[in-house]
Amino acid sequence: MKPEPTPDSLDPETLRAPKVLLAAIVDPLHPLVLVARMLDWRRFEGIFKTEYASSRGRPACPTRLLIGLHYLKYAFDLSDDACLARFSETPVWQYFCGYEYLVHQQPCHSTTLVKWRKRIKEVGAEFMLDETIAVGLRHGIINKKEFDQVVIDSTTQPKNIARPNTTKTLQDIRKKLIKESKRIGLKFKNSYERKGDKALFKYRLCRQRKDEKNAKKFLRNLRTYLGRVIRSLKKRSVDLSEKLISLISTAEKVLRGAEGKAPRVYSIHEPTECCFVKGKVFPRFKYGSKVSIATTARSCWLLTARSFSGMISDVRTLHDTVWTVKRIHGFWPKEVYLDKGYRGCEEECGMTKTFVKGCAASRSGPTKKWMKRRSSVEPIIGHLKHDHRMGRNFLRGRLGDQMNPVLAGCGFNIRKMLSVVKERAKFVYEHFYGRRAVKVIRVLKGAGKR
Template sequence: MRPKERRDSGQADLLRSRLDAIIDMNHALVKLSRTIDWSFLAERFGAVYEDKPGRPPLPTRLMAGLAILKHTYDLSDEVLCERWVENPYYQFFCGEEFFQHRLVFDRSSLTRWRQRMGEEKLQALLQESLSVATKTKAIKPSDLNRVIVDTTVQPKNVMFPTDARLLNRAREILVRLAKGACIKLRQSYGRIGKFALIKHQRYAHAKQFKRANRALRTLRTYLGRVIRDIGRKLEGNVDLLHQIALDRMLILARRVLDQKQHQRGPKVYSLHAPEVECIGKGKAHRPYELMAWTTPAPSGNVESGGATAGA
């Protein structure tokens, strides 16, 4: 059943005063409620419901208004419900004609409404907010032609190019992808690979570097065996989706396997963010920084800046 939308009846009550008679009609929320196209939101959100018997849903203006208030003032569901009962401007914004002393909805209705609408339908709120901002001249239409993204700090979980954890992580990801593609490996090295990583960390902590390098070579051997085993069994044995994921990961794993400490050219510092690069900044306190560059959108309407990535 579709929601029964509210309409301003204009009728008075003998025992109660109308909200528009006791509040300031020049308030920001009152002006905003008059600017928003509630019929557009009702049409977009109403398409989710089906004409079936049952209890009618809550009005779209009530739920959409609550969602706008929640994100505008950065409130939790509990605080939003408390302020809605106390604030007549909140109630007028959500379509009430008379002041309500109790909630006309349940708090859990907010969560269920968001889940029912989904992200795609909630984009209508963003679309309507941009429309209102344009009508009120808060922004110009020319400001929407280009989006400039410039970030200065973006933490990344990066590792040293020859780190033992990077080798072990590459092997674990390959084994997991192979299992998802139903590829039976000769050996996954899950248990002994973990022990080899622990050995390397303990030897390095104790400054026993010969033994640590021996454990590092063992991890490198395990990764190379898994790469070759998957490469032999990959062609024509899995579907296209799994093959694309495995091919991409095999390329990264081979780069991790072959890269050296002092080699020139790009290195892999993180498997989940292979775009991270190391550049020299010339700073005395930090000679090198890791930068992740965002790829521009295909339409060419997005300009992006670099983001510093820290270990």
């Protein structure tokens, strides 16, 4: 029989889909379903309820939805928009985020996630990281003895900024000063717009011809134009806005950096980022912030990821990292194992003993055995950068530098939890639903094979 012809227009009533219960269509043995039942979502609601007004404004999105979206975003290396798009087409994700019925629309706009991250700050992200460890302790996936031996190492977190260019930075910051000044009604006798563009063009032309002498002359002209604009604005200090005062401060740092004086500004919109030279062939330089990672030596669960501003040595990050582990999880590690970059801090850090690779104390007894596990943190750093959005930080400002590694750690622990639960799926399901349900599933699977 031939198929029926497709009508030109469909009745809106026929297009309206009935409500579909998610519990009826998702696989009860799916790792995300089991982890969703293991996490203590009520704990987050009690922690974050103080961040909202009691009666003013539009009702906020559910706390479980926003936390679940961030867990999934960093576990599967997605942007805000990609995470919301995948949420609308994946029933298991909707079940994980607390939805009861299947929906086909995105739950919120991507800017809602941005505003929520600014609301909870780094402390809220640390609560999310703590829950990924606490759920493992509650259900016997993590042994408490694993926290006795901890490995700490540091790495760089590159920021999403363009490769620095001194002449372009001088030109861009001068244009930003002029634009903001015109917005508030200030006028200039000379803004050097055409002269600046001409000097930048001739500088690039001289560099292409390898005429370094004339290139230095045009670079000096660009510095002179920026300096004159800054001095002209500082004479009118009464009429300046807060944004313009901040831009003037950044412009002065850019000018000093162009003259070879520290500290240097590598990006106008991210003036706090630093340049790290790692001694590698490629990339030779990395522009961002330093991050200290702490993991368990036995099973490699991530305990904390702390971001530091400025050019800071590894030795100066150790005490803050150990203290952060104590503040988030409530315990002092008994022993911490470090690489040679931490030489000079062999003494105790709080209630924690430190062992540096190559020192005499690390070559005898059980310490030698655990020192062999020190290198286990290196592949974890690689996974954080390539699989959990720490390879390029897209979150803005200093708050973004602090939150991104912590949320990347949440994603790493969630992925690790999913792999463990996948291996033990039948046992976890038996814990929640009883042995009889597991037997029924086994019988049904056997009947399907036949």
